[in-house]
Amino acid sequence: MVMADKLRIWCCPHFKDEVEAIVASSPLLSSAEITTYPFSCLQIGQNGRGKIDFSSNGSDYRDLIIGGGCLNKSIAKDLGLDLSGSLVPDQCFYLVTSKVLVDDYLAKGAYLLTPGWLKNWQKQIADWGFDQKTAREFFRETTKKLVLLETGVRDSSQTDLKDLARYLDLPSESIPVGLEMLKLSLEHLVLAQTRPREAVAPPDRFFADNLMLVDLLNDLLSAGREEEAVARVMELFHLLFAPGVLDYKPLFSGQPGEKAPLLDEFNWTGSGRGFEIALKHKNQVMGSLILDDLAFAQYKERYLALALPLSKVCALAIKKARDLEEQKKVQEAIRRMAGIVESSDDAIIGKTLEGVIVSWNQGARRIYGYEKQEVLGKHVSFLLPQDQPDEITRMLEKIRQGKSADPVETVWVSKEGRLSDVSLQVSPIRDEQGRVVGASSIARDITEEKQRALTERKSLEAQLLQAQKLESVGRLAGGIAHDFNNLLAVVLGYCELSLEDVPESDPTYYNLTQISQAAQRARRLTRQLLAFARKQVLSVTSVDLSEAVSEFIGMIKRLIGEDVKIELDLAGNLPQILADRAMIEQVLLNLAVNARDAMPKGGVLALSTSQVELDEGYSATKFAVVPGEYVMISVSDTGEGMDEETRQKIFEPFFSTKGPGQGTGLGLATVYGIVKQHGGNIWVYSEPGQGTVFKIYFPVTKIKGQVVSAPKEEDLPMVEGEVVLVVEDEKELRELICCVLTKQGYEVLCCEGPETALAAAAQYEDKIDLMLTDVVMPKMNGKELYDKLFVQRPGLLVVFMSGYTEDVIANQGILHNGINFLQKPFSTKELHRKLRVVLSA
The missing domain is CATH 3.30.565.10 (Histidine kinase-like ATPase, C-terminal domain)
Known part of the structure; x- marks a missing residue:
């Protein structure tokens, strides 16, 4: 025991109290120095790496590290740690109690605690950044119960547990685990590390104490899962032999059609300090166990003599656990399926091919109000209203004939007389030979769905009615605006012409300005109507x-x-x-x-x-x-x-x-x-x-629109006697436009409609620079007229004018590129500017 006084134990702060209690009660560990590493499982990945040197720093100390999942192989590698010869299981809770107990509680949604963590629980939660509300929400989503692994090192642990449970509003439980397991592990580890390589043969009790061996074997044979059985095998051989190397190789899974590998009962390892033994059960090799680097290699035959009979028991334990695990999986699948059927919100009803009910789940009870004992043995048709067609009998007949029965919607009546809309699916039940022996029906209550669909349909109908009403009003508004715009164009045009000839001192000038202002307001009003009717022109x-x-x-x-x-x-x-x-x-x-x-x-x-x-x-x-x-x-x-x-x-x-x-x-x-x-x-x-x-x-659009900057007024060229063909079916407006253009210096060909325009163009021998045409006219619209004239006179420019647009020149009111348009009513200045812009371009 020369090295014991040089032992230094590194441990997590949450286990320091337990380690101190063990050291104080163990002569083998009494001189050990205890040091905590300055990070916990929640800090190791954030700021713990590289913060501490676990090495001996040149001293004679022998370091022993105790930890849990926070010191796994990956993190230990990053920290440069050698975890061989240390106590670092996957869960720190395994240090004080069995893996089976820990995993069982974790699987049930428990949050496991140690006294060391619990004594500073307020600080732990505060370090997470949680207030009480946030902490409660977090734990409720992940935890069903708080479980304290009570090691007995602190008298106030029970009080702290109650305070934490009250703070989080969760149930709690305390499990006494003691310190025996951790103490035994520490002493055995220190003993194995300090034992000299060459020593006298240990007494027989070193290999196995009879009572301890019986307990270990009983524990081994009680394993419920293969993984658990293997872990207990490893634990057993580690406690009995303390080998430097202990490894298990699974060689056979027992799946149908798989051949068991050939393996001798045992083989010596290449180092000469151990052996590999086969774990066989009834000639099935479950795996092999390698024990190497034995502390007393010269007595390896005696180790083997004990290991061989134990291997038979271990193989039996693994096979038994594997079979039990498979059986549990099957039973769990059956229970899960039964639970799904039983707890389903849908009514799942089993019946004979004659329609007699033989099973009735909770969904059926909820929907129809009948308890299972009230319906078993009755014909399923009693669930139908008297005036409802018997869909069940028809579907069962198809099942008997080996045909599939398509889902149907029908109405069933509950015990209280309430009618329910249901979606009904009937499927065959077959025996092991594939014969149809019964039928299962799944009836889903769709009453709320149909009511919701009806409500949505009524809402859509109301929206459609509103849209149709607005569309009708829009068409009316657009029609009125079209005719009204022609009248306004005449009023505005003649007002402007008159104002040019009347001096401001003349009383008539004031009257004309009032008429013009009123016409301008009317113009804005019609444009609002056109906007509502979606008949205005957009420049997008x-x-x-x-x-x-x-x-x-x-x-x-x-x-x-x-x-x-x-x-x-x-x-x-x-x-x-x-x-x-x-x-x-x-x-x-x-x-x-x-x-x-x-x-x-x-x-x-x-x-x-x-x-x-x-x-x-x-x-x-x-x-x-x-x-x-x-x-x-x-x-x-x-x-x-x-x-x-x-x-x-x-x-x-x-x-x-x-x-x-x-x-x-x-x-x-x-x-x-x-x-x-x-x-x-x-x-x-x-x-x-x-x-x-x-x-x-x-x-959203991916199309890039065009932005065209309008030329300035001073940049526009003067009128140079260009020839303009005017086509307008409204007499008053036509006469006004021709008068204005003539006064502005244009040569004007004035036409009352498309046919007159075609004739005038045919008779006119010189060049026609531009056509100004209404869009909507009898017999032929302005676009069609322009297309015909363009064939005769390539290069002819055009300006369309209208009180509102139809799809003749615009798509949904949006002008095509290159279309020149003048919205009615327009002023004489707007008319002049538009023509100068087009002709100058």
């Missing part, structure tokens, strides 16, 4: 919605005043949308005005953007929503909110909750039309007194 480009909101927010701030606080939450790196920037700003403006009016005493206007994915589930509940990627903008206020009846009408044109003269009722209708024309969707959420939220979804 790629737009970053967050950028558009950010740049336009200054205008919104000036508009809504200081009483309303604006909050922004704009996402960065949003995908692009294809949009008309001016129309997007119109949407923001209208929503901001609407929010301001809903907050007369001030409040908060919040705008946020984000990228969202609308899946099949969402689109199934929203009419006309296509699944895919969208950019969403949310505009919310803290205003007065609205009831459901008002919410259903807010997008209808001329509907307003404001007083007379306070609004046209076209603001939100315009927003709706603009969003729809961009291929987007808009939804509103509001309750009285709870404010309002508008959510708008624009589809």
Whole structure:
């Protein structure tokens, strides 16, 4: 025992009390120095590596390391540790009690504790960064019970356990384990390390104490799993022989068709200091056990004489554990299947081919209200209402004939008379020979699903009705705007012509300006109607919605005043949308005005953007929503909110909750039309007194739009007598346009329709520079007219004009590249500018 006074024991702080108690009670260890390493199992991977030198630093100390899973082979390698000759099992709890007990509690969801960890539990939880709420949530998700492995080293452990259990609101349990196992392991390890290589033959009791051997063999034969049996075999041979090398090789799994390998009863190892013995049971080789580097190699024959009979018992234990494990797996599979059937929410009913019920699970009891004893032996048809077709009998007949029975939906009645919609599947039950001996039916209650589907269908129908109503109103508004725009064009045009000829001092000048201003207001009104009807022309480009909101927010701030606080939450790196920037700003403006009016005493206007994915589930509940990627903008206020009846009408044109003269009722209708024309969707959420939220979804695009800078007024060339062919079926407007163009210096060919235009072009021998034509005309539209004339006169330029667009020149109101368009009504200045831009290009 010369080396005992030079022993230094390194241990985890959580086991220091146990090691100190053992050292104090063991003469073999009494002079050992105890040192703790400064990290725990939760710190080793973060800041523990390389923080401590386990070496002897040139001293005569012999280091012994005690630890658990935190010092596994991988981490030990990183730290440069040699764990041979140390106590480092996979779990530190194995140091004080058996592996079987530890694994059993862990498998049942227990959180194992040691007295050393428990005495500072408040600090441990605080180091994790947990408050009480977070700690409770974490442990409830992972733990069913707190279990203390009570080693008896601290009197206050039970009190600490109760405090921790109360803090985490979890049940607790204390298991007395003592220190005998750890003490025996330490003494045996020290003895094996300090035993001289050459010594006299040990007494027979060194090989095996009879009583201890009987206990060990009984423990070995009680193993329930192969892994456990092998571990106990290793433990037995380690305690009895203390070899320097102990290894087990599994050579045969016992699977059907597998041949057992040939192996001698034993072989001596190449070192000459040990042997390999076969673990055989009834000529089946389960594996082999290698014992090498024996402390008393000169007595290896005596070791072998004891090992050979033990190997038979060990092989039997492994085979028994393997068979028991397989049996448990089969039984567990049967129990699991039975548990699934029994606990299923669906009604699983076994019956004979005649329809007599022979099994009834909890799902059937829950759905139909009958206990098992009330239904066994009855025909299953009693579950059907009297007026319901007997689907069961029909399906059983198919099963008897060896055919498959397709699932059906039917109605069953419960014990209380409640009718349930069920989805019914009937399958055959076969015996070992494959003969159909019965049938099993799975009936799933789909009453709630059908009700939910009915509710969703009604919601979609309501959305469809609303969309159809708005579409009808939109067509009406678009038609009115078309005719009205022609009239407004005449009014505005002649007003401008008259104002040029009347001096400002003339009283008539004032009258004409009032007429012009009224016409301009009417023009804005018709454009709002066109926006709602989705008949305005869009000039689209790629737009970053967050950028558009950010740049336009200054205008919104000036508009809504200081009483309303604006909050922004704009996402960065949003995908692009294809949009008309001016129309997007119109949407923001209208929503901001609407929010301001809903907050007369001030409040908060919040705008946020984000990228969202609308899946099949969402689109199934929203009419006309296509699944895919969208950019969403949310505009919310803290205003007065609205009831459901008002919410259903807010997008209808001329509907307003404001007083007379306070609004046209076209603001939100315009927003709706603009969003729809961009291929987007808009939804509103509001309750009285709870404010309002508008959510708008624009589809993501990968197409890059074109941005064309308009030329400056001074850069446009003067009129040089270019020839313009004017085609307009409205007489008053046609005469006005021809008059204006003639006055501006153009040579004008004035035509009342497509046929007249074709004839005029055929008779005119000189070059025609440009055609200005209405889009919608009788017999032939403006696009068709231009296509015909272009064949005769290549290079002919064209400007289309209309009160609203049809798909003649635009796709869903979006102009094709290269299309020149003039929206009616237009001023004489707008007409002049458009023609100069096109002719100069």
